[in-house]
Amino acid sequence: MLPNRSKLGTSPLVFNSGISSALPEVPERLLAGGAAFKDRNRRRMSLPASCRYLDAAAKKSQHQDSRRSSVASICSTSSSYTGSSSDEEDISPRDKQQKNSKNSNDFCVRNIDLHGFGRREIEIAEQEMPGIFALRKRASDDKPLKGAKIVGCTHINAQTAVLIETLRELGAQIRWAACNIYSTQNEVAAALAEAGFPIYAWRGETEEDFWWCIDRCVNAENWQPNMILDDGGDATHLMLKKYPAMFKLIKGIVEESVTGVHRLYQLSKASKLTVPAMNVNDSVTKTKFDNLYSCKESIIDSLKRSTDVMFGGKQVVICGYGEVGKGCCQSLKGLGCVVYVTEVDPICALQACMDGFRVVKLNEVIRTVDIVVTATGNKNVVTRDHLDKMRTGCIVCNIGHSNTEIDVGSLRSPELTWEKVRSQVDHIIWPDGKRIILIAEGRLINLTCSSIPSFVVSVTAATQALALIELFNAPPGRYKSDVYLLPKKMDEYVASLHLPTFDAHLTELSEDQAKYLGLNKAGPFKPNYYRY
DSSP states (O other), X not given: OOOOOSSTTTSOOOOOTTOOOOOOOOOXXXXXXXXXXXXXHHHHTOSOTTOOOOOGGGGGGXXXXXXXXXXXXXXXXXXXXXXXXXXXXXSOGGGOOOXXXXXXXXXXXXXXXXXXXXXXXXXXXXXXXXXXXXXXXXXXXXXXXTTOEEEEEEOOSHHXXXXXXXXXXXXXXXXEEESSSSOOOHHHHHHHHHTTOOEEOOTTOOHHHHHHHHHHHHSOTTOOOOEEEESSSHXXXXXXXXXXXXXXXXXXXXXXXXXXXHHHHHHHHTTOOOSOEEEOTTSHHIIIIIIIIIHHHHHHHHHHXXXXXXXXXXXXXXXXXXXHHXXXXXXXXXXXXXXXXXXXXXXXXXXXXXXXXXXXXXXXXXXXXXXXXXXXXXXXXXXXXXXXXXXXXXXXXXXXXXXXXXXGGGGOSTTOEEEEEETTEEEEEOTTSOEEEEEGGGSBHHHHHSOOOHHHHHHHHHHHHHHHHHHHHOOTTSSOSSEEEOOHXXXXXXHHHHGGGGTOOOOOOOHHHHHHHXXXXXXXXXXXXOOO
């Protein structure tokens, strides 16, 4: 669990040494420079040497299959693979020559011609994002981010596009890549590229593509970034490892995921964090709204879209009862599922019990459950031993940020067959005929298989924008090279931006009441140690 915070926004946080999450390895060829990518044909086949693709009869169609199916499915270290139903194009975006209507080619997306559809997606999202629009309107004249050069590495969807366009309205220059190889909405990425943003992302990137895209956003001609907006810590990690001199010129980092925050704490503990960072993930408006309410709705939508499952009567185990797990449990229980919970934290476990859920060890129910959902932010929560014990037809998915929660790598073995069902849905077939349904190869199910509620993202986006403004404009000395929480006053401001949508009317304290409580009439209304 994350440490207690007492002086939010003014005192650095101390990382709990009990947490350990390995940093991702940037490909050596990427660290060596761009020369290794010059041979396009070689790069197209630059998958791990240990991969055995298909048998000799299928080799003549290898290029087509390898482009249409996900890399992890065909490059499965000797596991069998039986076809693809992905709707991705055969040609890598890196092999295309594309320009937008302004004759710019500073982007790399799947298909720039999709920009019209993407613009409509963004317009739909705008209608459900009142908070970020209110912030844009109030701050656009002041341009509080004028001079900011932001490297963004987040999910690229219609909601993120609203944030990106808001940051430009506030004066920032931007280069953006995706933090997940499966979550990018190609038409939205095209719309942003058409609008003049340097966007490097498309759905179905390889791992090599992933790091190449981030590198193109960090290192570009006449470009020295001074801010990072990260979701998972990958942009921070690449810049620190490959461009340490450039990293020292960064004024601040804003991180919104559990995984990325853990990495920042590790860097801080090792005295390698040389710039201030804002932990948005643990701000009240992120944890209590995005993590809880967003996942509460999107888990149902994504499971329905990917598997057409009927929930009534199904036995489901949710691994983790944090805010994400709480949201998933509430919605699945509401649709008639029998829900079990696994937990390591006795406080969260007691909450689950008091909410009417049975707390178990995974081994106790793994043979009988119909659906397994991981939501811990940890690694190896579902192991190969668990996978071997599952009943045939069991659905396995992850809604935590990292793809390390399910041991997908152990499924890439000679005795197992991978069978593509539809985009982001695979059957894993055992020699005895048993098969489980794996969603998105263990990556975020809600952002790869469906979408997320725009209104909740408006809350998070406004929080991120305010954190960027705070770090960029902070006077020297306010923040040291450490990890901070967003000041509570900003959390309350973000919440207030969204209340008019519900025609909500706040009660105001009288002078006497404020004095009695020891508060300022304008807030903040709760002490830093208050648990909402």
